[in-house]
Every structure is written in C-alpha cells, then in structure tokens.
Amino acid sequence: MRVVIVGNGPAAASAIEAFRQVDKESDIIVLSDEPYPTYAPNCMENVIRGDISEQALFYKGGYEFYERLKVDFRPNKEVVGIDNKKKVVVVKGGEEIPYDKCLLAAGASAFIPPIPGRELGGVTTAKNLDDAKRIRDLVLSGKVKRVVIVGAGPIGVEDAETLRSMGLQVAVVEFFDRVLPRMLDKYMADRYMKVLEEEEGIKFYLNHQVLAIHGEDGWVEAVEIVQNGTDRRKFLQADLVILSTGVRPRTHLVANTDIKIHIDERTGRVVGGILVNEYQQTSDKDVYAAGDICSGIDAWGRQRWIALFPPAQQGGAVAGYNMAGLKIKHSGLVDYNAVKTRSVSAGSGGVFEDAESSMVFEYEQYLIKVFLKEGKVCGYQFVGQSRGKRLNQRNVFLKDKTWDHVIKDKGLGLEASGVLFHHFIAQRNRNFSPEVVKVIKMGMLRSLGNVKFEIPMFYRE
Numbered sequence: 001m002r003v004v005i006v007g008n009g010p011a012a013a014s015a016i017e018a019f020r021q022v023d024k025e026s027d028i029i030v031l032s033d034e035p036y037p038t039y040a041p042n043c044m045e046n047v048i049r050g051d052i053s054e055q056a057l058f059y060k061g062g063y064e065f066y067e068r069l070k071v072d073f074r075p076n077k078e079v080v081g082i083d084n085k086k087k088v089v090v091v092k093g094g095e096e097i098p099y100d101k102c103l104l105a106a107g108a109s110a111f112i113p114p115i116p117g118r119e120l121g122g123v124t125t126a127k128n129l130d131d132a133k134r135i136r137d138l139v140l141s142g143k144v145k146r147v148v149i150v151g152a153g154p155i156g157v158e159d160a161e162t163l164r165s166m167g168l169q170v171a172v173v174e175f176f177d178r179v180l181p182r183m184l185d186k187y188m189a190d191r192y193m194k195v196l197e198e199e200e201g202i203k204f205y206l207n208h209q210v211l212a213i214h215g216e217d218g219w220v221e222a223v224e225i226v227q228n229g230t231d232r233r234k235f236l237q238a239d240l241v242i243l244s245t246g247v248r249p250r251t252h253l254v255a256n257t258d259i260k261i262h263i264d265e266r267t268g269r270v271v272g273g274i275l276v277n278e279y280q281q282t283s284d285k286d287v288y289a290a291g292d293i294c295s296g297i298d299a300w301g302r303q304r305w306i307a308l309f310p311p312a313q314q315g316g317a318v319a320g321y322n323m324a325g326l327k328i329k330h331s332g333l334v335d336y337n338a339v340k341t342r343s344v345s346a347g348s349g350g351v352f353e354d355a356e357s358s359m360v361f362e363y364e365q366y367l368i369k370v371f372l373k374e375g376k377v378c379g380y381q382f383v384g385q386s387r388g389k390r391l392n393q394r395n396v397f398l399k400d401k402t403w404d405h406v407i408k409d410k411g412l413g414l415e416a417s418g419v420l421f422h423h424f425i426a427q428r429n430r431n432f433s434p435e436v437v438k439v440i441k442m443g444m445l446r447s448l449g450n451v452k453f454e455i456p457m458f459y460r461e
Contacts, residue, residue, distance in 0.1 A: 001026040003323055004089050004097055006079045006253065007105035008032035009041055010309055011291030011316035013060050015103050018320030020069045026324075028071045029097065031089065033078040033106075037062045039129055041107075042309050044155070045162040045340065047132035048139070079106065084257050084284045101286055101323040104254070104274060105316060108247035108292035108307050115150075115243075117213030122220035123241045126159050135159075138240055139166055147171070148223045148238040150210055152179040154339045156244035157196065161341045164200050171203040171236050173210055173225050183337060183348045184381050187360075188369055192383045195344035205234075213241055247307055249273030249293045259283050262295035262305055271295075272305030278329045280319035288323060290315035299332030300350055300378065310334045327461045350379025 003019065005012050008030055016028060038060045046052035054062075066073040078092040082104070088096040110125035112118060122138070125131050138144050147163050149156045152174035164170045174181070178189035179196075196202045211224045211233065222235045251261050251273055260283040262272030272295035280288045280296070291312035295305040311333040321328040338347030352358075355371035355378055362368075371379040 001100045002098065003028045003101045003103065004099035005030045005103045005105055006082075006089060007103075007107055007291065007293070008034065008036075008038055008073075008075075009105060009107050009291060009312065010038070011105040011107075011312040011319075012103070013038040013065070014313045014316030015105065015288075015290060015320035015323070016065075016069055016071055018317040019324045022321060022324035022326055024070075028069075029099075030066070030071055030073045031077040031079050031091065031097070032073070032075050034128065034130070035075045036129055037065060037073070041128070042340070044126060044129070044132040045158040047129065048126075048136045048159065048162050049166065050136060079253060081253050081256060082287070084254075084259060084287055087286065099286075102288065103316075103319050103323065104282075104287065104289040104293055105291045105312075105319075106250045106253060106293050107312075108249045108273075110243070111246045111248050112243055113210075113245050115210050115213055117215060117220070118243070120213055120215040120220045120241075121218050122215070122239060123213060123243065126155055126242050126244055127247065135163075135240070135242065139163065139168065144168060144239040146237050147240045147242065148173065148236050149242045149244055150223070151244035151246065152176075152204065152206075153182065153244060153246065154180065154337070156242070158340055159242055159244065160202050161196060161200055161343060164202050165342075168240075169203075170201075171205065171238075173205045173208050173223070173236075175207070175209050175228070177207050179204065179206070180339060180346060183339065184346060184383070185352060185369070188346070188367070188381045188383050191367060192344055192346045196341065199343050205236075247292065249295075249305060249307070251293070253293075254282075257284075259287060262303065272303075275303075276315070278318075279322050279327075280315050280330070281322070288319040290319045296330075296333050298335050300335075301332065302351065304333075304335070306333055306335045308335060308337050310336060321460075329461055345384040346382065348379065348381040350377070352379045352381070355379065 003026060005015060005028065012030060037058050039057050040059050043052055043057060079089055080092050081090045082102060083090060088098050089102060090096055110127040112125065124134055126135060146169045149160050149172045152172050156172060157179055160170045160172050178184065178186045179193045180189055184192060193204060197204060205225060207228045208225045209228060211226050213220055214222045214224060220238055220241050223238050223241060224233060224235055226233045254274055260275045261270060262275050264271045274282055274289040274294045276282055276289050276294045276296045278297060280290050282289050292307040295303060298304045298306060314330060314334055318328050318330045336349035338345060352371045354373065356373050358369055358371045360369045365384055367383045369381045370377060
C-alpha cells in the first residue's frame with residue numbers, strides 16, 4: 001500500500017507515528033511546500049526572539065524522524081490539487097503521484113486582505129518559519145524601530161509582546177472591540193489587554209480598520225487607519241507591518257473534486273474546511289484530512305473548523321490509525337487554546353456566543369469565566385493576572401536560562417487550558433453542581449484534571 005500525505009505539520013507527524021505503530025512496511029510519501037522538517041508552528045514568536053533551540057523547534061527530531069519511520073520525505077513540493085477519481089496527487093509542474101490512501105494535512109494559509117500598499121517592502125505575514133526568520137532578520141538589522149500589527153488574534157498579540165520586548169515601538173490595530181475576539185469576550189479581553197498596555201507599553205487601536213499602507217521607494221512608512229463608523233483617520237508610522245488577519249484552510253486542493261467542504265446550509269457560504277467524519281475520512285473513503293485544513297465534529301457536538309495545534313495532533317493520529325486498517329473514532333475534536341504572551345496569559349475552550357449565562361471566579365492571580373447554556377457548561381475562558389516579572393527556570397525553550405529579561409508565564413498556559421477542557425467536557429451533559437463551583441472557586445486546577453473526569457481523545461471500536 002502507498003500512503004501519500006500532503007503537508008508536514010503536526011497533523012502529518014502524528015499520522016505518521018500512528019500509522020507506523022500498526023503498519024511497519026507500507027510506503028509513506030510526505031509532500032511539503034517548505035524546505036524544513038516538521039516544526040512547532042506555535043513557537044514562531046520564540047524564533048523571532050531567538051530563544052528556542054533547534055531541538056525544541058524541530059520537535060519530532062528533524063530529518064532523523066523520517067529516516068527512523070521509513071518515510072519518503074519530499075520537501076519543496078507544492079501540491080496544487082488531487083484527482084480522487086484517478087487517485088493521484090498533483091504537484092506544481094504537472095507531476096502526478098499515485099496513492100492508495102491519501103491524507104490532506106496541508107493546514108491553512110495566511111489571509112492577506114486587499115489593503116492598498118500590501119505589496120510594499122516591510123509588509124509581511126507571521127504564519128510560518130520563513131516569516132518568523134524574515135521578521136527577526138529585519139529587527140536585527142537595526143532598520144526597524146516602529147511596528148504596526150494588523151489583527152489582535154493570538155499570533156498578533158504574541159508578536160506584539162515579543163517585538164516590544166526587543167525594544168521596538170508596537171501598535172496593534174483590531175477591527176473588533178476587543179483583543180483575542182475569538183478567544184475572549186469583552187470583559188475578559190479588557191483585563192488581558194490592560195496588562196499588555198500598562199506593563200509592556202503596547203498601543204492598541206480597537207474598533208479600527210486599515211485603509212491603506214503607505215511607503216516611499218518601495219518600503220513601508222505608515223499605516224492609515226480609521227475608527228469604525230466614523231471618518232476619523234490616523235496615520236501610524238511604521239518600518240515594519242505584520243498582517244495577522246487570520247488564516248484560511250487550503251480547500252483549493254479539492255476544488256476540482258466531489259469531496260465535500262464545510263458549507264452553511266442556510267446561506268450556502270463556505271464556513272470552514274474539508275468535511276471529515278469521526279474517523280477523519282472525507283466524503284471519499286480513501287481520502288482523509290486532519291488539522292487546519294478540515295472541519296469536523298468537536299467535543300461539544302458541533303460541526304466546526306478549528307485551526308489549533310491540539311486537534312491537529314488528535315485528528316492526525318486518528319487518520320493514521322485508520323489508514324493503517326484500524327477502526328479508530330475520535331470522541332470529538334478538542335478545541336482548547338491559550339495565548340503564549342509572557343507578561344500575562346489567557347485561554348479558552350468551547351463556544352460562548354450563544355451562552356445564556358456565565359459565572360466568573362477569581363482566585364489569587366486567576367480569573368476564570370464559565371459559560372452555561374440550559375444550565376450546562378458550553379465553554380470557559382481564563383486570564384492570568386500579572387504578578388510581576390520573574391525568571392522561568394524551567395522554560396525548555398531557552399538556550400541561556402540566565403537571561404534576566406526572560407519573563408515567567410504569569411498566568412495559565414496551554415496545559416492548564418487542557419485540564420480545564422477535560423473537566424468541563426466531562427461536565428457538559430450535567431447540571432453545573434455546587435461541588436464544581438467550589439472546586440473552581442478554590443483554584444484547584446490540578447484536581448480538575450483527575451483521571452475520572454477525563455475522556456479519551458479517541459478510541460478503538
């Protein structure tokens with residue numbers, strides 16, 4: 001059997017490992033449009049700062065990963081589509097690579113809005129490793145003093161804090177009324193943003209949109225913004241502009257096929273990625289998808305597109321097992337997330353938009369908000385309050401742990417978000433009991449991670 005995997009991120013790596021646990025001999029071909037072995041896509045701000053080791057960045061072991069698991073890794077191979085009737089993957093230039101099973105794990109690409117001036121030098125995205133290296137080189141060149149970041153999502157705020165810590169003036173422009181608009185509500189977001197403003201000196205322009213990017217001699221000089229609903233314009237000086245305006249799943253890979261994608265039945269509008277079932281199969285039984293490229297059923301029972309690291313690993317493993325011949329079903333794609341700003345942290349899981357009520361619990365430096373619908377948990381958010389700067393001696397990403405400018409994570413990180421997620425998922429079909437309220441109120445996050453509360457991420461039928 002020949003398995004062809006399109007993409008080389010967390011979903012692909014997890015699929016390879018799962019497949020090889022079952023099938024030691026079948027051919028695996030991995031096609032990547034980048035020159036690098038699998039790397040941690042959620043550590044790009046570490047690359048910009050220069051405080052991540054090669055071992056941590058290439059967390060699967062670099063090229064040795066492919067040798068050990070007998071994978072034919074083909075870098076710099078841009079896939080332009082598949083023909084699922086002929087069962088071939090089509091590479092740019094016309095090469096066709098046949099498959100018996102195919103995994104689409106090509107992720108999502110950075111969305112670049114049609115802003116006049118976006119083609120100027122000094123305007124970049126911050127999605128992949130090449131982007132991060134480009135930004136670091138520009139900062140180290142000494143030519144960049146002022147940065148404007150368009151978009152206050154996780155990547156935007158992480159890069160804002162990083163560049164501010166490197167001595168640059170940083171302004172962030174956000175269309176919505178709050179930072180992290182898909183992660184936090186207004187109440188929680190304002191408390192998170194306050195630390196970044198007061199302690200880090202980052203300037204935020206909420207409820208603003210970019211009209212144009214201006215420059216001279218081919219290089220950016222200013223960003224023209226306007227407050228929503230008004231004609232009040234402002235020019236922000238900039239030597240570097242980072243477009244952190246979201247990502248889009250690479251559904252173009254199935255554009256000329258009958259493979260289904262996520263469409264809103266009411267509006268007919270595309271709202272996500274390639275549709276998959278609980279086995280990570282698409283509408284073609286021999287084509288699987290995992291990671292940011294697909295939409296699936298989440299752990300809360302909703303059809304959603306979730307572009308996050310944890311569900312990419314989960315979906316990749318499920319796809320790998322099933323391509324190898326097992327019958328593995330996931331119990332709902334996980335959706336917990338956390339932003340890795342060092343001065344203050346925040347995270348969330350679930351869906352909040354249609355919640356009927358909420359409760360806020362404060363314990364020492366932790367602020368946790370739980371959302372309820374019909375008396376049952378439907379999501380949560382948290383913000384870690386600032387505690388002052390101190391070293392994090394256990395940070396495995398640091399090359400030199402004596403750096404006194406390194407700040408400890410002063411809130412709750414991705415691990416704690418996962419603990420909360422597993423607890424609330426177990427509670428999602430139960431009424432919100434006084435015992436649970438008491439546990440959260442006391443800040444007993446570790447107790448929420450008790451094994452009896454957890455559900456498996458996938459299981460064998």
